[in-house]
Amino acid sequence: MFRQQRVEYKSANQIRTMREAGLVLSNALDQTVAAARVGISTRELDAVFAGVLKDAGATSNFLGYHGFPASICTSVNHEVVHGIPGDYVLQDGDIISIDGGAIVRGWHSDSARTVIVGTPRAEDVHLSKTTEEAMWRGIAALATGKHVGDIGSAIDDYVSAAEGPALGILQDYVGHGIGTQMHQSPDVLNYRSSHRGPKIKPGLCLAIEPMLVQGRVETSVLDDDWTVVTVDGKRACQWEHTVAVHDGGIWVLSAADGGAAKLAELGVVVAPLD
Ligand code: MG
Ligand code: MG
Numbered sequence: 001m002f003r004q005q006r007v008e009y010k011s012a013n014q015i016r017t018m019r020e021a022g023l024v025l026s027n028a029l030d031q032t033v034a035a036a037r038v039g040i041s042t043r044e045l046d047a048v049f050a051g052v053l054k055d056a057g058a059t060s061n062f063l064g065y066h067g068f069p070a071s072i073c074t075s076v077n078h079e080v081v082h083g084i085p086g087d088y089v090l091q092d093g094d095i096i097s098i099d100g101g102a103i104v105r106g107w108h109s110d111s112a113r114t115v116i117v118g119t120p121r122a123e124d125v126h127l128s129k130t131t132e133e134a135m136w137r138g139i140a141a142l143a144t145g146k147h148v149g150d151i152g153s154a155i156d157d158y159v160s161a162a163e164g165p166a167l168g169i170l171q172d173y174v175g176h177g178i179g180t181q182m183h184q185s186p187d188v189l190n191y192r193s194s195h196r197g198p199k200i201k202p203g204l205c206l207a208i209e210p211m212l213v214q215g216r217v218e219t220s221v222l223d224d225d226w227t228v229v230t231v232d233g234k235r236a237c238q239w240e241h242t243v244a245v246h247d248g249g250i251w252v253l254s255a256a257d258g259g260a261a262k263l264a265e266l267g268v269v270v271a272p273l274d
Contacts, residue, residue: 005185007177009203012273014107015244015251018179018205021058021109022242022253025102028052029113032072038092038118042074046085049100061101061108061182068226072100080211080219080228080236081173092118095128097238101182108182110207111254112240123214126164127237131212134158135239138190138208139259140266142243143250148197152189155210170211172219173228178207178242202247209240246273
């Protein structure tokens, strides 16, 4: 779990290229989320996403990753992560996490959003809102914290104190460093741990991606060798952004506004690189 490989610290120019990959991804997710509705198949959503990357001259870091057959993961209801797009047609009230990434000139981005199609259940709205807010708390901790472990502590504290039905934080899957590869050191835990992780310093680029569940946190993998589901069949949710630390502060590379609006609510001023 705790990989000890060297962390790849990025220069300002490398972060600027990662921003390009983040903006292509943000646009692709905008269009995929807009297409997500009752009656559309997850394969059709994958085609929407892939089309945006192609038009932008970017490539997918998901397609072909250890043999993964699509450009996004579509994880519906009790599927947590790594769902494979296919024939499944979205039904009224489904909650779907759409996770994708892009490569521009060798630099990667990775981001996920959750959508509820048709008539939402109140408990699913709570699940998605709490997961998204937990992600932003984790991102804010990258600006204010000292070690990567502070991100997980911020997420854990927020989820533990959140109003409404209690939600579980998945421990089997975590966030990660990102740069010349999609998955790099260090691991980014979504929970409080005695493992402080490396120091936060300029050049660190992370994918911060809490995954929350309505029931127990135990998961299993389906026979397709990809799709991760909750063992108790309760619903799950994931939100994710790629974020950079540089000399001037943090910048949410996969958010169109660089994270400015959400982080302002949390007292953090983002620092875009011109
Ligand atoms: Mg992802
Ligand atoms: Mg990721």
